[in-house]
Amino acid sequence: MNSLSRASRLLNNLKPSAATASTGVRSITTLQETLAAQVPGKQAKLAALKKEHGSKVIGKVTIDQLIGGARGVKCMLWETSNLDAEEGIRFRGLTIPECQQVLPTYSGKAGDGEPLLESLIWLLLTSEVPTKEQVDTLTAELHERSSKLPSHVVPLLNSLPKDMHPMTQFSIGLNAAQTASSFAKAYADGVPKNEYHLYALEDILNVFAVIPEIAATIYRNVYFDGVVTKDQSLDYSGNFCRMLGYNNPSFDELMRLYLCIHTDHEGGNASAHTTHLVGSTLSDPYLSYAAGLNALAGPLHGLANQEVLKWIQALQEKFEKEGKEVNADTITEFAWETLNAKKVIPGYGHAVLRKTDPRYTCQREFGLKHMPDDPLFKIVETIYQVMPGILTEHGKVANPYPNVDSHSGVLLWHYGFTQYQYYTVLFGVSRAVGGLCQLYWDRALGLPLERPKSHTPEWLESFAKNNPDA
Numbered sequence: 379m380n381s382l383s384r385a386s387r388l389l390n391n392l393k394p395s396a397a398t399a400s401t402g403v404r405s406i407t408t409l410q411e412t413l414a415a416q417v418p419g420k421q422a423k424l425a426a427l428k429k430e431h432g433s434k435v436i437g438k439v440t441i442d443q444l445i446g447g448a449r450g451v452k453c454m455l456w457e458t459s460n461l462d463a464e465e466g467i468r469f470r471g472l473t474i475p476e477c478q479q480v481l482p483t484y485s486g487k488a489g490d491g492e493p494l495l496e497s498l499i500w501l502l503l504t505s506e507v508p509t510k511e512q513v514d515t516l517t518a519e520l521h522e523r524s525s526k527l528p529s530h531v532v533p534l535l536n537s538l539p540k541d542m543h544p545m546t547q548f549s550i551g552l553n554a555a556q557t558a559s560s561f562a563k564a565y566a567d568g569v570p571k572n573e574y575h576l577y578a579l580e581d582i583l584n585v586f587a588v589i590p591e592i593a594a595t596i597y598r599n600v601y602f603d604g605v606v607t608k609d610q611s612l613d614y615s616g617n618f619c620r621m622l623g624y625n626n627p628s629f630d631e632l633m634r635l636y637l638c639i640h641t642d643h644e645g646g647n648a649s650a651h652t653t654h655l656v657g658s659t660l661s662d663p664y665l666s667y668a669a670g671l672n673a674l675a676g677p678l679h680g681l682a683n684q685e686v687l688k689w690i691q692a693l694q695e696k697f698e699k700e701g702k703e704v705n706a707d708t709i710t711e712f713a714w715e716t717l718n719a720k721k722v723i724p725g726y727g728h729a730v731l732r733k734t735d736p737r738y739t740c741q742r743e744f745g746l747k748h749m750p751d752d753p754l755f756k757i758v759e760t761i762y763q764v765m766p767g768i769l770t771e772h773g774k775v776a777n778p779y780p781n782v783d784s785h786s787g788v789l790l791w792h793y794g795f796t797q798y799q800y801y802t803v804l805f806g807v808s809r810a811v812g813g814l815c816q817l818y819w820d821r822a823l824g825l826p827l828e829r830p831k832s833h834t835p836e837w838l839e840s841f842a843k844n845n846p847d848a
């Protein structure tokens with residue numbers, strides 16, 4: 379088969395069945411059609427930018443930055459979101475409150491409830507705010523694609539030791555699902571590079587579709603009976619909640635909010651960057667995002683949400699034993715013990731943000747609305763009152779304010795979701811969306827292998843010696 383007919387066959391396969399009504403008349407523009415219309419223009423724009431301005435200097439790099447984890451070094455193209463140190467994240471230009479105002483919700487009315495994850499997938503991929511009808515077609519398509527989880531994955535997950543960390547299991551599960559990759563097959567078959575994005579999109583939508591079952595199987599296996607029950611009459615998040623074993627409309631709303639706000643945080647964060655880096659080698663989207671999951675599993679990144687709960691549990695345990703109340707004074711005492719032991723306060727600080735994370739703020743607002751009297755919610759509120767002052771006094775931290783991980787666990791705990799070792803898996807279900815929507819554009823724009831330059835300490839010493847005024 380020549381590559382043109384293969385590509386047009388793929389495009390036909392990609393059209394969601396729900397987009398064509400039972401009459402066979404297509405009434406709305408599908409996700410694939412929207413993207414197909416955008417790709418040539420975006421490719422041309424990027425080529426023009428490179429041609430006209432490619433040699434312009436946008437920054438310098440100091441030795442501090444080279445040693446210090448490349449903070450602030452501008453070296454990555456990222457379409458889907460942008461992070462401002464003061465304001466926080468914007469998804470395709472929209473802040474979180476703006477997304478909450480304009481994106482379709484479960485009730486169908488924007489602003490009435492939390493946005494659907496499918497709305498955000500559409501927004502991040504296309505930069506357009508979808509209609510509820512468009513979102514519904516995507517929900518139906520993802521439900522249909524969920525059958526593409528290879529049959530060996532659940533038995534493999536069932537065979538894993540229950541005490542293996544849920545993130546390790548998640549990574550194994552997604553790596554194992556890679557046998558279904560269309561991208562890997564297409565590459566092996568020798569498709570031309572201008573078609574890579576078509577196969578990448580196929581894989582990306584399939585990853586979105588199958589990861590709830592991987593994640594839910596891990597949860598049900600490790601903590602319960604291993605039984606996963608779907609309800610595909612619901613949206614992506616609602617169905618995921620049923621698969622996890624939760625059936626509470628308020629928890630469904632929390633999960634919609636949770637899954638939307640954790641999706642994307644521009645390109646430099648470790649999980650997104652890893653996905654982008656691994657994808658740049660033309661590893662397929664399954665392998666690329668499995669690598670991203672391994673980055674998310676680190677305690678300075680996504681694992682911090684479990685560490686926050688662990689920290690609060692240890693705090694409660696200590697003062698209960700001592701017969702003391704958990705209040706501003708005891709929290710301050712415990713925070714100083716942590717800092718003096720040269721450990722971090724989980725959920726505080728950030729590599730880019732210099733103000734309270736708006737993802738913290740919207741979760742706090744959810745808490746104020748749904749659980750203002752919850753004892754753990756109140757502890758988090760008290761921590762928020764004292765911690766910025768403590769960290770400022772400590773004097774090392776560039777940002778003394780809370781990040782997203784500081785609040786997420788407490789909200790889950792309120793609904794009885796107390797298995798905090800699992801929390802980062804939920805983060806991983808959401809982060810797939812940001813990392814992989816960008817990976818689609820990486821391939822559509824033909825971005826090259828990522829390969830920055832490193833230097834030895836000897837080179838740096840000699841550079842510094844020979845360039846006293848640099």
Ligand SMILES: CC(=O)SCCNC(=O)CCNC(=O)[C@H](O)C(C)(C)COP(=O)(O)OP(=O)(O)OC[C@H]1O[C@@H](n2cnc3c(N)ncnc32)[C@H](O)[C@@H]1OP(=O)(O)O
Pocket residue numbers: 677678679680682717721722723724725726727728729730774775776777781782783
């Ligand atoms: C989804 C996310 O990934 S959000 C981040 C989740 N991670 C956490 O919440 C873990 C706690 N926070 C941290 O460890 C850090 O703030 C990070 C990793 C998020 C950012 O790291 P950096 O950009 O290096 O932070 P910063 O420039 O403020 O670090 C300066 C010093 O303050 C320390 N510091 C930063 N945050 C904290 C904190 N919460 N508690 C104690 N010390 C801290 C750093 O360890 C560093 O110490 P060092 O000079 O001895 O190495």
Ligand SMILES: O=C([O-])CC(=O)C(=O)O
Pocket residue numbers: 642643646647648649729730781782
């Ligand atoms: O931006 C970062 O470095 C970390 C973070 O908050 C995220 O990835 O969500």
